[in-house]
Amino acid sequence: MRRAFTLVELLVVIAIIGVLVALLLPAIQAAREAARRSSCTNNMKQFGLALHNYHSSLKTFPPGGCNNISNIAKIMMSPHAMLLPYFEEENLKSIYNLKAAWYFQTHLKDANGYSVVFQTVIPVFACPSSGGDNPIVDRLLNEQIFAPLGIDVPPDQPFGITNYAVCKGVTDAFCFPPFSNNERAPFRTERGMFDFNWAVPLRKITDGTSNTIAVGEAAHGPNWPLTMTLGRNPDRTKPAGTDNYGMMRTAYQFWIASEPSYKLLTDILPPLQVGSVMGCTLEPLNKSPVTAAWANTDALLEMTAYGACRKSLPGALGTRSPSSCLSPGPTCGSHTVPNFRSDHASGGNFLFADGSVHFINEDISMLTYQQLSTMFGNEIAEIPQ
Numbered sequence: 037m038r039r040a041f042t043l044v045e046l047l048v049v050i051a052i053i054g055v056l057v058a059l060l061l062p063a064i065q066a067a068r069e070a071a072r073r074s075s076c077t078n079n080m081k082q083f084g085l086a087l088h089n090y091h092s093s094l095k096t097f098p099p100g101g102c103n104n105i106s107n108i109a110k111i112m113m114s115p116h117a118m119l120l121p122y123f124e125e126e127n128l129k130s131i132y133n134l135k136a137a138w139y140f141q142t143h144l145k146d147a148n149g150y151s152v153v154f155q156t157v158i159p160v161f162a163c164p165s166s167g168g169d170n171p172i173v174d175r176l177l178n179e180q181i182f183a184p185l186g187i188d189v190p191p192d193q194p195f196g197i198t199n200y201a202v203c204k205g206v207t208d209a210f211c212f213p214p215f216s217n218n219e220r221a222p223f224r225t226e227r228g229m230f231d232f233n234w235a236v237p238l239r240k241i242t243d244g245t246s247n248t249i250a251v252g253e254a255a256h257g258p259n260w261p262l263t264m265t266l267g268r269n270p271d272r273t274k275p276a277g278t279d280n281y282g283m284m285r286t287a288y289q290f291w292i293a294s295e296p297s298y299k300l301l302t303d304i305l306p307p308l309q310v311g312s313v314m315g316c317t318l319e320p321l322n323k324s325p326v327t328a329a330w331a332n333t334d335a336l337l338e339m340t341a342y343g344a345c346r347k348s349l350p351g352a353l354g355t356r357s358p359s360s361c362l363s364p365g366p367t368c369g370s371h372t373v374p375n376f377r378s379d380h381a382s383g384g385n386f387l388f389a390d391g392s393v394h395f396i397n398e399d400i401s402m403l404t405y406q407q408l409s410t411m412f413g414n415e416i417a418e419i420p421q
Contacts, residue, residue, distance in 0.1 A: 072164040073380050076253070077393050079160050083200060083251050084391035086122035096237045097250075100202050100230030100314045101294030112137055114294035114313050115202050115230060116161060123160055128153065138293045142188055153292065154195050161198040161291045165379040168257030170197040172288055175281040180306050198291035200387075201254035201315035201376065202230035206355060206406040206413075207347040208316045208373035210296065210331040223345045225413045226355075229389065230314055232294070238389075242412040245389035247419070249409045252315050252376035253384040256288035260377055262309040262328040266302055267370060270348075275325040276309045287311035287326035287374055296329035296373075311374050317409040318349050319375040321384060322398040326377060332370040348372055352402035355413070394419050 091097055098118040103111045117138070120129040131144050132153060141153040155171050162170050171194035178191050205228025229236055229250055241248050261275035262285045276285035289311035297308045312329035319327060346369030350361050361368040378384030383397040389411075396405070400420055407417035 069165065069380070073385070073395075076163040076165060076380070076385055077395075079163065080200065080251060080385050080387040080393045081391070082123065082160050083119075084387050084393070086119045087250060087387075088391055089122045090119055091238060096235045097229060099233055099235040100204065101232045103232050111232075111293065111295040114138065114290075114292055116158075116198055116291040116313060123158065125158065128156055128158075138290075138295070139182065139185075139187055141292065149190050150193055151189055154189065154193060154290075157196040158198075158291060161196070161200060163199040163253060163255060163379070163385075166199045166255040166257055167259055167379055168197065168255070168286060168288055171195050172197055172256075174283065174288075176279045176283065176306060176308060179281075181301070181308060184305070195290040195292070197256060197288055198313060199253060199255055200251050201289065201311075201313055201374070202251055203228040203249045203409050204231055204314045204316040204373055205229075205410045206317050206351050207345070208318050208327075208349075209345045209347050209369045209371045210373075211345040223347075225410060226347060226351070227411065228316070228409050229411050236411065240412065241389050243407075243410060243415065243417070246392065247408060247417055248389040248411050249317075249386050250389045251387040253378040253380075253386070254287065254289060254311060254313075254315055254374065255377050255379045255384075256286050256311065257379070258284065258286065259324065259379060260287040261285065261325045262287050262311070262374075263325050264309070266297060266307055266309065266328060266330045266372075267299070267332070269370075270327065270330075270372060272319070272323075272327055273325070276307075276328070280306060285309040285328075287328075287377065289313050289329075296331045296371075298331040299333045302330075314373060315376045316373040317376070317402075317406045318347055318351065318373070320398065320402065321375065321396065321400065321405065322377045323375045324377065326374045327372050329374055330372045335370060345369065352406050354403045355406050355415075388419075396420070 098115040102113050142151040144152045173192050173194050175191055178193050205226050207226040211231050264274045264276040265271040278284050294313045296312050297310050309328040347361050348368050383395055386396050387393050404417055407415040
């Protein structure tokens with residue numbers, strides 16, 4: 037005669053299965069994250085290859101952005117857009133209008149009236165661990181800023197995102213002409229490999245390519261809200277929250293755009309907190325909320341001695357940088373640039389100028405972190421193992 041399971045035996049079996057599942061789930065999640073982190077590392081290696089192939093062709097790395105010298109708000113191309121042919125994206129580059137600013141890349145549209153260039157998602161630009169949408173729709177940008185400027189896109193126009201930002205160094209100042217190319221300026225030792233109209237060849241990276249950060253992770257999504265205040269002495273602890281359209285202002289950045297929010301814009305339109313395709317090490321890795329990208333266009337127009345290029349906070353004790361910013365306040369600049377951040381646990385991936393990729397822990401000393409971000413700071417800094 038067959039003997040069936042008793043209720044007690046059945047409950048014991050279910051309990052054992054539950055325990056096994058509970059034990060296996062963390063291992064499965066850890067394996068998936070390891071795979072995502074490996075994919076992210078490979079993406080950054082592709083960035084390294086693209087940067088060096090660009091350098092082989094043009095004898096310099098791309099600038100952090102190109103702007104029209106006679107119109108500082110007219111940003112033409114991001115470094116990501118300049119690198120498109122070196123990511124095997126020749127078809128996308130072929131429809132990019134080189135004579136128009138990034139926000140006028142609307143000449144080719146799909147059946148829904150969306151700009152094809154704007155909405156294109158480039159897989160190598162996205163870290164699979166990042167928790168934000170890609171592409172992303174920002175109705176505040178489309179309706180309150182693009183529409184008044186006559187930029188012909190629907191209110192729900194999507195934009196492709198990048199999770200990798202080029203490194204400005206230990207300064208968050210946006211240095212536009214005439215200051216951007218002055219290598220004798222007192223802020224020279226603070227600078228990284230990228231800034232507006234700032235294209236550097238390998239020979240100028242005197243700190244050594246294996247000790248100089250080129251690109252860092254710039255995750256977006258709900259884990260990375262942006263700060264509320266734009267301008268001098270911003271509140272770096274208070275998140276911006278949601279905008280008038282119910283969108284949480286997070287540290288996203290379009291791959292096509294290297295333009296920060298700026299004073300001439302925010303004076304007349306709703307505050308637009310955005311991230312940037314450039315990042316800096318003035319604030320800690322994985323700081324949240326993330327400081328929004330903002331350029332003080334009034335300071336850029338002041339023809340005072342290097343006044344446009346002062347960072348907003350003092351560097352770490354021991355950094356080789358000028359004393360133009362001894363403490364937060366009037367002696368410091370009012371530009372801001374987002375910090376690097378990652379959805380990997382405890383740190384983030386960084387691409388160095390020699391093409392190598394290293395995972396840096398978020399508890400790295402600020403002095404070492406900032407020294408690794410500059411290209412000619414004359415420091416002796418090594419990547420922590």
